[in-house]
Amino acid sequence: MAAAIAWRPTASAPGDAALAVAASASLRGAIKIENAVKFYGVGPSRLLAVDGCSLDVRAGEIFVVVGPSGCGKTTLLNVIAGFHGLDGGAVYLDGETLCGPGRKRARLGADRVVVFQNGALFPWKTNLENVAFGPTVQGTMSGAEALERARWMLADAGLRGYEDAYPGETSSGVKRRVEIVRALMNRPAVLLLDEPFRALDSLTKSMMHEALLAIYARNRGTVFFITHDIEEAVFLGTRVAVMTSRPCRPKTIVDIDLPLPRRHDVVTSRRFRQLVVEITAVVHDEALQAYALGEREG
Amino acid sequence: MQSARAVLEATVPFRRLSADSLEALARRCEVGEVAAGQTIYDATGPVEHLYVVRSGTVRLTCAQDGDGPGRGLGPSDLFGCHALHQAQAAAEAARAESASSLLRVPGRVVLDVLACEQNGSAIAEALVEALRGPHQPPEDSRSGQVDATPSAGAVKRRGATAMFSHVAAHGAAYLRNRRTYARLAGYALFFGSWYLAVEVFALPRFAKLPGITQVVHEWLSRDPTYGLSLHTPIYYEHIWASLRRIGIAFALATGLGVPVGLLLGACRAFREYVFPVFELVRPIPILAWVPLAIIVFSGSETPVVFLTFLASFFATALNTLLGVKSVDRRYVLAAGCLGASRWQAFWHVVVPGSMPFIFTGLQISIGVAWFSLAAAEMVSGQFGLGYLINTSYTMVQYPTIVIGMLTLGFVGYATSALVRFLGERLTAWRARDLGLGKV
Numbered sequence: 001m002a003a004a005i006a007w008r009p010t011a012s013a014p015g016d017a018a019l020a021v022a023a024s025a026s027l028r029g030a031i032k033i034e035n036a037v038k039f040y041g042v043g044p045s046r047l048l049a050v051d052g053c054s055l056d057v058r059a060g061e062i063f064v065v066v067g068p069s070g071c072g073k074t075t076l077l078n079v080i081a082g083f084h085g086l087d088g089g090a091v092y093l094d095g096e097t098l099c100g101p102g103r104k105r106a107r108l109g110a111d112r113v114v115v116f117q118n119g120a121l122f123p124w125k126t127n128l129e130n131v132a133f134g135p136t137v138q139g140t141m142s143g144a145e146a147l148e149r150a151r152w153m154l155a156d157a158g159l160r161g162y163e164d165a166y167p168g169e170t171s172s173g174v175k176r177r178v179e180i181v182r183a184l185m186n187r188p189a190v191l192l193l194d195e196p197f198r199a200l201d202s203l204t205k206s207m208m209h210e211a212l213l214a215i216y217a218r219n220r221g222t223v224f225f226i227t228h229d230i231e232e233a234v235f236l237g238t239r240v241a242v243m244t245s246r247p248c249r250p251k252t253i254v255d256i257d258l259p260l261p262r263r264h265d266v267v268t269s270r271r272f273r274q275l276v277v278e279i280t281a282v283v284h285d286e287a288l289q290a291y292a293l294g295e296r297e298g
Numbered sequence: 299m300q301s302a303r304a305v306l307e308a309t310v311p312f313r314r315l316s317a318d319s320l321e322a323l324a325r326r327c328e329v330g331e332v333a334a335g336q337t338i339y340d341a342t343g344p345v346e347h348l349y350v351v352r353s354g355t356v357r358l359t360c361a362q363d364g365d366g367p368g369r370g371l372g373p374s375d376l377f378g379c380h381a382l383h384q385a386q387a388a389a390e391a392a393r394a395e396s397a398s399s400l401l402r403v404p405g406r407v408v409l410d411v412l413a414c415e416q417n418g419s420a421i422a423e424a425l426v427e428a429l430r431g432p433h434q435p436p437e438d439s440r441s442g443q444v445d446a447t448p449s450a451g452a453v454k455r456r457g458a459t460a461m462f463s464h465v466a467a468h469g470a471a472y473l474r475n476r477r478t479y480a481r482l483a484g485y486a487l488f489f490g491s492w493y494l495a496v497e498v499f500a501l502p503r504f505a506k507l508p509g510i511t512q513v514v515h516e517w518l519s520r521d522p523t524y525g526l527s528l529h530t531p532i533y534y535e536h537i538w539a540s541l542r543r544i545g546i547a548f549a550l551a552t553g554l555g556v557p558v559g560l561l562l563g564a565c566r567a568f569r570e571y572v573f574p575v576f577e578l579v580r581p582i583p584i585l586a587w588v589p590l591a592i593i594v595f596s597g598s599e600t601p602v603v604f605l606t607f608l609a610s611f612f613a614t615a616l617n618t619l620l621g622v623k624s625v626d627r628r629y630v631l632a633a634g635c636l637g638a639s640r641w642q643a644f645w646h647v648v649v650p651g652s653m654p655f656i657f658t659g660l661q662i663s664i665g666v667a668w669f670s671l672a673a674a675e676m677v678s679g680q681f682g683l684g685y686l687i688n689t690s691y692t693m694v695q696y697p698t699i700v701i702g703m704l705t706l707g708f709v710g711y712a713t714s715a716l717v718r719f720l721g722e723r724l725t726a727w728r729a730r731d732l733g734l735g736k737v
Contacts, residue, residue, distance in 0.1 A: 168731035
């Protein structure tokens with residue numbers, strides 16, 4: 001009977017009203033990728049990076065994409081973000097065309113915010129100014145409002161005391177969290193994470209995973225997460241897609257039926273191990289094929 | 299109903315929190331209503347939250363006691379001490395005795411808040427006391443240990459910061475001393491060799507050079523042999539003339555060079571038109587410009603300023619261009635992602651990102667400016683240190699040449715130190731980013 005209590009928050013973040021329009025749509029962030037094709041280079045030696053790739057990412061889920069390195073996962077993310085265009089197929093966000101026929105490349109916008117592999121906090125701005133950057137340049141809030149909300153969001157993510165530090169003065173774990181907070185400041189429909197924890201040591205990484213889940217729990221939206229770390233994928237994901245290598249397309253999509261919220265001790269559970277083993281087998285197969293392909297081509 | 303903040307403030311441990319911390323904690327609170335007899339948590343599950351009773355009554359029963367009486371709680375009482383050890387089973391059950399209203403806050407948040415608090419350790423102790431309650435057997439010493447962690451951590455962190463700044467201050471002072479010492483030794487060696495070469499050994503090549511004692515004597519003399527010393531107004535007129543030209547030329551070169559460089563870097567079309575011309579004109583030595591400068595600009599002042607400007611301008615513009623190119627594309631993409639327009643990305647990302655290169659350029663530019671100024675003053679112009687050196691040569695006033703040269707050195711050094719100082723102030727983030735510590 002313990003679960004029957006309905007807990008509700010007592011406070012809301014400053015500036016929530018300014019973003020209320022975004023929040024009023026109940027669940028946003030469904031991404032549909034249809035038959036995506038992407039080449040790199042031109043002419044006969046061009047590389048087919050993505051071919052016939054179709055994916056359905058449901059609104060509000062944590063969708064994790066795993067695959068051997070260099071398989072084209074990042075390309076997909078870049079297309080959704082609007083850094084690249086497609087050579088065929090289309091990408092939709094909540095039914096609207098991001099890119100596809102008639103639209104070469106998705107518009108860059110704060111509804112899809114990327115957290116970069118190597119981090120992209122502006123080193124010349126303090127953490128607080130970094131977090132306040134989005135709403136300030138978009139003009140959705142005044143500078144003072146944005147700073148107030150940024151302060152609140154940082155405190156909410158357990159980052160009190162780091163507001164006035166510059167990114168260069170803080171540890172890499174803190175930097176990643178600040179960057180995720182900076183992204184969430186904009187209430188994005190989709191948070192795009194490109195191996196964001198790759199450079200972190202394993203302890204920091206596992207703390208970051210919990211931190212991300214905690215932040216996610218309070219800022220519902222879709223998370224599109226790219227990694228080649230399978231344990232990370234199973235720990236974070238509601239679904240995990242294993243991609244084939246060059247051209248990139250989904251090979252299997254596994255439902256992660258571990259209950260949310262997850263804590264770090266879930267990794268010792270039987271089901272967690274089963275899922276990891278299952279996905280590892282598929283990825284391993286794929287990596288071997290990619291390797292053999294490389295041998296033949298080389 | 300009371301606000302979350304008021305409820306927290308009514309409890310013994312939390313009323314001692316600072317207003318900031320209290321606010322932070324209150325924001326993360328959640329409220330919930332429980333019916334009489336409802337279980338809040340049982341002995342086996344993990345407890346993640348710390349609970350405060352707003353109204354009603356709650357009973358805690360210890361698993362070991364079986365169905366013993368346990369402990370009754372009323373408004374402003376706290377429970378859920380196991381939330382402060384992470385991921386542990388409760389070992390006690392909490393059940394509402396009557397319809398109650400509860401406030402809960404994640405244990406982790408409490409630990410975070412306490413870690414940031416000034417007297418976090420005292421509050422942590424009070425919290426342990428409050429959670430343990432009067433009837434709790436004292437064997438539960440683990441909670442004491444865990445609760446002490448944040449305060450110990452906070453104290454340690456503060457201690458580490460203090461120690462670091464202490465070591466840094468001393469280290470810096472030590473370095474500064476050594477550096478000063480080395481610098482003095484360098485000067486001594488330079489002037490010593492000059493003295494020895496000219497005045498003591500009178501080496502053949504150096505025979506005609508003015509000796510250091512002669513120069514210093516002339517420089518300080520109230521009645522200089524060649525009419526120029528620290529005590530004659532003409533000396534300052536020369537310095538002022540040169541400084542004024544440098545000031546105008548450097549300001550023009552910066553005012554034009556930085557925007558042109560930014561434009562060259564950011565605008566591809568502009569770069570394609572302008573850069574080839576730029577590369578053609580840039581290598582032409584400043585002295586080669588002298589005749590044209592004199593033909594085009596009338597008088598003796600403008601050609602000198604123009605020549606000085608020209609050299610500075612190229613150095614500034616080129617370094618600014620390099621600066622723009624040095625800005626990582628990630629930052630521009632990130633700015634776009636966060637909703638910045640192209641112009642905003644340029645202003646908030648490209649400009650500050652290229653600042654380190656711009657200031658390197660300005661330092662080169664001020665050096666080049668002095669270089670070309672002296673050359674220009676030698677061929678055209680009246681007054682100025684270059685002019686002074688040249689006329690002293692033609693009038694065989696050798697000590698005055700050296701006075702002019704050394705003055706150029708001092709004034710040039712001072713101006714470039716000023717530029718460096720400004721640059722370091724404005725791009726302090728870069729030193730932090732590169733892990734070089736505070737500048």
